[in-house]
Amino acid sequence: MERSRLTITLRKDILPQIDKVIDGEKIRNRSHAIEYLVLKSLRSRVKKAYILAAGQGVKMRPFTYEMPKAMLPVKGKPILQHIIEQLRDNDIKDIIILVGHMSEKIKKYFCDGKKFGVSITYVMCKKKVGTAKALLKAKKYLTDESFLMLYGDTLAKVDLKDMLAFHKEEGGLATIALTSVANPEGYGVVKLRGSKILGFLEKPEKKPNLSRLISAGIFVIDPKIIKLIPKKEYSKLEEDVLPKLAAEGNLYGYHFDGEWYDISTPEIYERVLKEWN
Numbered sequence: 001m002e003r004s005r006l007t008i009t010l011r012k013d014i015l016p017q018i019d020k021v022i023d024g025e026k027i028r029n030r031s032h033a034i035e036y037l038v039l040k041s042l043r044s045r046v047k048k049a050y051i052l053a054a055g056q057g058v059k060m061r062p063f064t065y066e067m068p069k070a071m072l073p074v075k076g077k078p079i080l081q082h083i084i085e086q087l088r089d090n091d092i093k094d095i096i097i098l099v100g101h102m103s104e105k106i107k108k109y110f111c112d113g114k115k116f117g118v119s120i121t122y123v124m125c126k127k128k129v130g131t132a133k134a135l136l137k138a139k140k141y142l143t144d145e146s147f148l149m150l151y152g153d154t155l156a157k158v159d160l161k162d163m164l165a166f167h168k169e170e171g172g173l174a175t176i177a178l179t180s181v182a183n184p185e186g187y188g189v190v191k192l193r194g195s196k197i198l199g200f201l202e203k204p205e206k207k208p209n210l211s212r213l214i215s216a217g218i219f220v221i222d223p224k225i226i227k228l229i230p231k232k233e234y235s236k237l238e239e240d241v242l243p244k245l246a247a248e249g250n251l252y253g254y255h256f257d258g259e260w261y262d263i264s265t266p267e268i269y270e271r272v273l274k275e276w277n
Contacts, residue, residue, distance in 0.1 A: 008034075036165060046146050046164050046220065049092050052134050053080055053152030054100030054125040059265050068102045070152035071109065072269065074276055079263060080106065080152050084116055090160040092148060093118040096141050098134050100125045132235035135226055143223050151217040155276060157258030158218060166254050167220040170195060173250040174225060174242065177218035179260040188238055189214060190253055197251040199243060213253070216260050 010018075021033040057069030064072075070080040077085075080097075087095060095118050099106050103124065113120030123138045135142065135149070146167070148160070158177050167175040176197065178190055190213045191198040215238065228241050235241075245251040261272045 036169065046148065047092055048094040048096070048142070048145070049087050049148040049150060050096045050098070050135070050138055050142060051080070051083060051150050051152045052098045052131065053106060054098045054103075054134070055128075055153070056101040057153070060263075060269065063266065063269070064101070067105055068099075069263065071102075071105055072263070074155065074272055078109065079155060080110070081116070082155055083150060083152065084110070084113070084118060084120075086160070087148070087150075088117045092160070095119065096121045096123060096138050097152070098123045098125050098137060100127075128234070130234045130240075131237040132229045132240050133233070135221075135237070136229055139226055142221075142226065146220055146222050149219045149221050151262075153263045154217040154261065155263065155272065156216055156218060156256075156260045158216065158256045158260075159258075163218070163254045163256070164220060166195075167252070170252045172196075172252045173222040173245055175220040175252045175254050176242070177216040178213045178253040178255045179216040180212045180255075180257075181214055182212070192253050195252050195254075196249065197242075197246045197253045199246050200238065213255065216256070217262065 015030075018030060018033050018037065021027050021036060022029060027033050027036055051070075053068060053070035055069060057064035060069050060072070063069070071078040073079075074082060084095060087093070095113060097106065097110075097120060099122050103122070107122060110116065110120055121141060123141075125134065125137055129137070148164075156177070156179070163175065163177060176190070178192075189201040191201060192213060219237075225241060225245070228244060229235060230240050242251055259276065261268060261276065263269050263272055
């Protein structure tokens with residue numbers, strides 16, 4: 001991104017604090033540290049999150065015969081509550097939730113969100129539509145500023161404030177949180193150059209030099225992306241939109257090292273119950 005030269009004067013006692021941010025990798029020098037801290041302080045523009053929690057959770061049966069997957073308990077709270085509280089603690093309090101399967105149980109538990117310190121709007125989706133079409137369902141709520149999109153069955157220890165600052169610094173139309181997994185063959189592997197995503201390789205064959213980076217299901221999205229969604233019944237961000245952004249140089253990856261669980265099977269759910277802190 002193009003930059004302008006600027007001369008500033010700071011108190012001497014602030015400089016040592018700025019220098020502590022420099023790690024030689026992500027933050028390279030004092031100028032970069034100041035830019036990073038300014039961007040992080042301006043994160044307030046992203047105040048909205050969209051959570052996809054409409055799926056039937058077929059692979060999670062028999063648990064999902066009686067409740068939505070996003071309502072499965074982890075350490076005494078539904079998965080969705082963990083996500084909402086993480087958003088709230090990062091000053092993101094305007095939340096839209098896509099609901100479908102047993103939606104009344106989600107609505108009854110969270111209501112308008114006030115008791116959790118947030119404001120919740122619900123969007124109804126009665127059939128499987130794909131992640132891109134799901135964005136169209138909430139289009140009228142997502143037209144002003146960049147927003148976070150998350151999957152309602154994913155738990156992740158990611159620094160959302162840092163991710164938002166990274167997104168602003170790179171200046172792309174979308175940023176995907178990336179995590180490393182031991183066995184990436186069951187996912188879409190991300191091809192990366194620096195922080196720019198070049199493309200995706202869906203469920204690749206196991207090779208010694210295969211990338212282990214995959215999408216963690218957390219995105220920062222510019223509303224302009226909604227115009228790129230094809231008008232078909234079923235469409236996925238990962239197949240119909242994000243590859244186009246990557247080809248245009250408008251897609252970036254934010255790599256984090258914290259815990260990450262895609263709660264897609266009873267086996268993974270069992271691990272989460274034992275390991276999630």
